[in-house]
Amino acid sequence: MPVATQAAIKGLTPQQVxxxxxxxxxxxxxxxxxxxxxxxxxxxGGAHKFQGLTVGPRVGEAMWRTVRWLDRCIEFHQxxxxxxxxxLFAIVQGGLDPDLRDQCLDxxxxxxxxxxxxxxxxxxxxxxxxxxxxxIKQCADKLPEDRPRYSMGIxxxxxxxxxxxxxxxxxDCVFPTRTARFGVxxxxxxxxxxxxxxxxxxxxxxxxxxxxxxxxxxxxxxxxHHNITLETAAAHAITQxxxxxxxxxxxxxxxxxxxxxxxxxxxxxxxxxxxxxGYPEWCVNALRSVGVxxxxxxxxxKVNPGDYAKWEYSDAV
Amino acid sequence: xxVHPLFALAKPATDKFGPRTGILTxxxxxxxxxxxxxxxxxxxxxxxxxxPHLSRDHLHISPAxxxxxxxxESFINKTPPVPTLVDGAHPLHKFLGYSPxxxxxxxxxxxxxxxxxxxxxxxxxxxxxxTRGVRKVTxxxxxxxxxxxxxxIVVALSDTPFTLPPHSQKRLTKSIERSIxxxxxxxxxxxxxxxxxxxxxxRHVLLHLAGGAIPDARAEFADRLTDPIERRDAAExxxxxxxxxxxxGYVFDLLPLRAALEAESQPARDEGDLAGGLLRVSDRHRxxxxxxxxxxxxxxxxxxxxxxxxxxxxxxxxxxxxxxxxVRDVGVDLVDSFWAQRAADMGIAxxxxxxxxxxxxxxxxxxxxxxxxxxGRLDLGHNLFDSxxxxxxxxxxxxxxxxxxxxxxxxxxxxxxxxxxxxxxxxARLLHSTIDSQAWQDxxxxxxxxxxxxxxxxxxVHHLLHTHEMSAHGLLAMHNISVFSAFLAGIRSVLARDDxxxxxxxxxxxxxxxxxxxxGLWDEAEEMxxxxxxxxxxxxxxxxxxxxxxxxxxTAVDI
Numbered sequence: 001m002p003v004a005t006q007a008a009i010k011g012l013t014p015q016q017v018x019x020x021x022x023x024x025x026x027x028x029x030x031x032x033x034x035x036x037x038x039x040x041x042x043x044x045g046g047a048h049k050f051q052g053l054t055v056g057p058r059v060g061e062a063m064w065r066t067v068r069w070l071d072r073c074i075e076f077h078q079x080x081x082x083x084x085x086x087x088l089f090a091i092v093q094g095g096l097d098p099d100l101r102d103q104c105l106d107x108x109x110x111x112x113x114x115x116x117x118x119x120x121x122x123x124x125x126x127x128x129x130x131x132x133x134x135x136i137k138q139c140a141d142k143l144p145e146d147r148p149r150y151s152m153g154i155x156x157x158x159x160x161x162x163x164x165x166x167x168x169x170x171x172d173c174v175f176p177t178r179t180a181r182f183g184v185x186x187x188x189x190x191x192x193x194x195x196x197x198x199x200x201x202x203x204x205x206x207x208x209x210x211x212x213x214x215x216x217x218x219x220x221x222x223x224x225h226h227n228i229t230l231e232t233a234a235a236h237a238i239t240q241x242x243x244x245x246x247x248x249x250x251x252x253x254x255x256x257x258x259x260x261x262x263x264x265x266x267x268x269x270x271x272x273x274x275x276x277x278g279y280p281e282w283c284v285n286a287l288r289s290v291g292v293x294x295x296x297x298x299x300x301x302k303v304n305p306g307d308y309a310k311w312e313y314s315d316a317v
Numbered sequence: 318x319x320v321h322p323l324f325a326l327a328k329p330a331t332d333k334f335g336p337r338t339g340i341l342t343x344x345x346x347x348x349x350x351x352x353x354x355x356x357x358x359x360x361x362x363x364x365x366x367x368x369p370h371l372s373r374d375h376l377h378i379s380p381a382x383x384x385x386x387x388x389x390e391s392f393i394n395k396t397p398p399v400p401t402l403v404d405g406a407h408p409l410h411k412f413l414g415y416s417p418x419x420x421x422x423x424x425x426x427x428x429x430x431x432x433x434x435x436x437x438x439x440x441x442x443x444x445x446x447x448t449r450g451v452r453k454v455t456x457x458x459x460x461x462x463x464x465x466x467x468x469x470i471v472v473a474l475s476d477t478p479f480t481l482p483p484h485s486q487k488r489l490t491k492s493i494e495r496s497i498x499x500x501x502x503x504x505x506x507x508x509x510x511x512x513x514x515x516x517x518x519x520r521h522v523l524l525h526l527a528g529g530a531i532p533d534a535r536a537e538f539a540d541r542l543t544d545p546i547e548r549r550d551a552a553e554x555x556x557x558x559x560x561x562x563x564x565x566g567y568v569f570d571l572l573p574l575r576a577a578l579e580a581e582s583q584p585a586r587d588e589g590d591l592a593g594g595l596l597r598v599s600d601r602h603r604x605x606x607x608x609x610x611x612x613x614x615x616x617x618x619x620x621x622x623x624x625x626x627x628x629x630x631x632x633x634x635x636x637x638x639x640x641x642x643x644v645r646d647v648g649v650d651l652v653d654s655f656w657a658q659r660a661a662d663m664g665i666a667x668x669x670x671x672x673x674x675x676x677x678x679x680x681x682x683x684x685x686x687x688x689x690x691x692x693g694r695l696d697l698g699h700n701l702f703d704s705x706x707x708x709x710x711x712x713x714x715x716x717x718x719x720x721x722x723x724x725x726x727x728x729x730x731x732x733x734x735x736x737x738x739x740x741x742x743x744x745a746r747l748l749h750s751t752i753d754s755q756a757w758q759d760x761x762x763x764x765x766x767x768x769x770x771x772x773x774x775x776x777x778v779h780h781l782l783h784t785h786e787m788s789a790h791g792l793l794a795m796h797n798i799s800v801f802s803a804f805l806a807g808i809r810s811v812l813a814r815d816d817x818x819x820x821x822x823x824x825x826x827x828x829x830x831x832x833x834x835x836x837g838l839w840d841e842a843e844e845m846x847x848x849x850x851x852x853x854x855x856x857x858x859x860x861x862x863x864x865x866x867x868x869x870x871x872t873a874v875d876i
Contacts, residue, residue, distance in 0.1 A: 006780070006781070006784035006786055007777075007780065007781075007784075008781055008784075008786040008788045009788075010786060010787055010788070011372070011786075011787040011788055011791065012372075012788060013375075013736065013740065013773075013788060013791070013792070014740075015736070015740050015741065015742060015743055015770070016372070016374060016375075016743075018742065018743050018746060019374070019743035019744075019745065019746055019747070020746075020747055021746050021747035021748055021749050021753060023756050023757065031784075035780060035783060035784055036707065036776065036779075036780040037707075039708070040707060040708060040776055040780070043708060043710060043776075044710055044774070044776065044777075049771075050774075050776070050777055050780075051777060052740065052770065052771065052773060052777070200395060200399065201395075201399055201402055203402070203403065203412075211747050212747075213372070213373060213374045214372075214373070217373045217374075217414055218411065218414070219373065219414060220412065222399050222412070223366065223399075223412055223413065223414075226365060226366065226391070226392070226399065227365050227366070227367065230365060230448075231364060231365050231367060231369065232369070232370050232787045232790065232791070233367050233368075233369065233370055233371055233372055234367075235787065236370075236372040236787070236791070237372055237373065240372065240374075244747060247747070247749045248749050250749065250750075251748075251749020251750035251753060252749070252750070254749075254750035254751075254752060254753075255750045255751055258750075258751070258752070
């Protein structure tokens with residue numbers, strides 16, 4: 001679910017996003033209330049029409065406030081007359097404290113009949129990954145099976161797949177679009193920093209076989225290197241690619257889950273994406289908790305402790 | 318090898334100067350396929366090889382973009398330049414994502430819209446800009462690049478001084494000598510050559526007509542072109558009798574000409590007032606009947622002795638008014654759309670029409686025409702930064718219909734075919750898993766491909782501009798190119814009338830009386846645009862980059 005904070009996926013039109021096979025987009029009501037404002041959105045006939053879319057001790061205090069807000073939201077939602085076209089999700093808060101999370105889960109599950117789904121919030125704020133996945137698991141284990149679960153602010157491919165393995169259905173993040181604007185293209189072999197001079201004469205596409213408009217039209221790494229951070233169109237090209245990359249990762253997960261091959265899908269993905277660079281230890285631990293052993297049959301693979309993520313740094317030339 | 322001529326006038330020229338129509342033809346090697354364009358036609362401007370703000374899918378659904386001008390200088394930061402490393406019959410098309418079937422590429426060294434002061438050229442080189450500063454490109458090097466890149470059309474190197482005007486007679490004489498020598502260089506086919514590439518003459522060579530703002534110098538340059546070729550060069554230039562025989566068309570870069578004319582009347586302006594590099598020299602240029610008349614005189618002094626049947630290419634006109642007068646008084650065939658594209662950078666949506674419909678300009682309900690100035694004339698567009706557009710849910714241009722309302726309209730008002738005014742649902746959607754097709758089966762969501770959708774509104778673009786969303790400029794660029802293309806189509810339609818010369822003159826006068834040439838709107842847009850640009854700030858961007866480099870995980874908060 002890519003992010004269109006200000007009612008636009010950066011650089012792209014709604015039709016372009018639709019062509020990429022993406023039909024979930026996140027808008028931020030906070031930002032849209034500031035600009036263009038509720039009056040303009042009402043005149044336009046709603047946020048969809050406005051942007052041309054054709055769809056659909058402090059921590060504890062905050063947690064309880066969220067519960068109270070949820071009750072007010074439910075009341076407003078039910079009296080708005082729009083509860084047949086708009087879905088209200090509850091956000092599970094409680095920070096990194098398992099007890100607070102548990103209390104919050106109890107409160108929100110008690111209101112299950114009045115909400116369409118659950119978001120898992122309060123993460124992706126720089127916490128340790130070992131703690132991150134345990135909170136996700138705690139929430140996913142307890143939330144009702146018949147409601148979608150949405151992890152907020154999850155964007156790295158390995159994070160997405162771990163979340164899916166722990167029982168999450170959807171996620172949003174600015175990462176694929178923001179990193180694109182800084183010249184980083186996502187591939188199944190890991191991120192590529194197209195600003196690095198090693199790409200200057202590379203005539204190959206970002207990823208061979210990728211169906212995105214950028215790769216399918218033969219856009220070379222060389223021309224992207226030439227223009228990234230200097231021409232907006234280079235950002236658009238990588239944005240289109242990265243959205244398709246994320247959508248493919250999740251589409252592949254859907255197929256694998258339906259076919260009963262999800263553990264193999266995870267193993268294949270990690271082997272290709274991290275390769276010799278090594279697996280993040282937290283991913284290995286998280287997936288072991290649901291019975292998938294990434295290291296099975298791969299005794300030689302390196303395991304990186306801490307919050308390791310594969311990255312081509314952009315300060316190199 | 319029989320080469321189809323690049324250009325043919327619709328009617329044999331009876332006068333040297335005056336409005337005319339014609340057809341530009343490009344024959345693809347061996348394929349027998351011709352690409353034809355009716356003139357006067359639009360020449361799209363590019364930056365670093367691409368049409369600014371347009372992704373490749375947008376490029377390919379912009380019907381107005383056919384002729385594309387490619388300044389090569391951004392690529393000379395590497396030796397050899399990367400485009401010269403590309404294989405195939407159409408290396409430039411391939412590398413930059415243009416379609417050999419739809420796009421005609423004109424390769425030129427310098428960006429004709431870049432009026433910055435430059436170090437002087439030398440006897441054998443032009444100073445050109447790239448990210449690593451100024452680099453020298455010699456005539457021979459240029460020839461090598463052209464041979465590798467195989468553009469459809471190439472502009473020969475010419476010595477246009479970009480040092481501060483005014484330029485002395487001596488400087489202009491030098492300019493003429495060098496430009497002649499460099500033209501001769503690119504036309505020469507080496508009789509003894511080690512590489513096969515060096516043994517071909519580029520198919521279509523355009524020439525910038527030198528001589529600056531001095532009519533006699535311009536006439537002399539033209540004379541030199543038509544002089545018989547000297548005996549010592551005859552073998553390498555065969556079968557040409559004159560250098561002009563090897564020239565497929567004539568280029569007029571108006572930016573340096575305007576600067577030179579201005580320098581005659583007032584002291585040269587320092588570039589220091591260009592808002593710290595955010596503005597271009599051309600952003601401050603304005604046209605008037607007087608300036609157009611001076612330019613027409615200069616163009617005529619070049620063309621007096623030259624054959625009328627070759628295409629004339631106009632770079633960087635300052636307004637549609639100027640284009641109309643130069644079409645009327647000189648006759649030009651290809652006009653670059655830099656002015657229209659630059660307006661998109663500044664948040665302006667163009668909204669004008671030529672010819673003006675009979676009677677008054679009708680005001681379709683729900684779509685306000687541009688504002689009227691104190692001088693009684695209409696703006697040429699809308700400054701969408703401005704607050705009246707917060708609540709304006711109309712399409713971008715009142716003077717052209719959008720694709721969806723065109724289906725219900727019975728008038729003959731032309732349609733703006735740009736993706737902002739005539740968006741369509743995608744021709745196809747990528748499916749990422751076997752169940753994805755279900756995702757598009759919602760009854761509320763039309764799934765038919767290429768279905769007409771409602772136009773982008775002014776309120777939406779206003780919002781995008783104020784939230785610094787790049788999509789604003791993409792939508793405006795496609796729109797403005799489309800409006801400018803419709804303007805040129807309008808010129809052709811008037812020239813197709815009986816008594817076309819008189820009719821055209823009449824329509825030009827009507828246009829001059831209806832639309833504001835002082836571009837007050839541009840002054841206002843520039844001010845607001847600069848405010849937003851400055852608010853973005855370089856410091857913040859740098860911090861974001863640093864943050865990104867050390868990024869651990871994304872957040873749901875916008876940059």
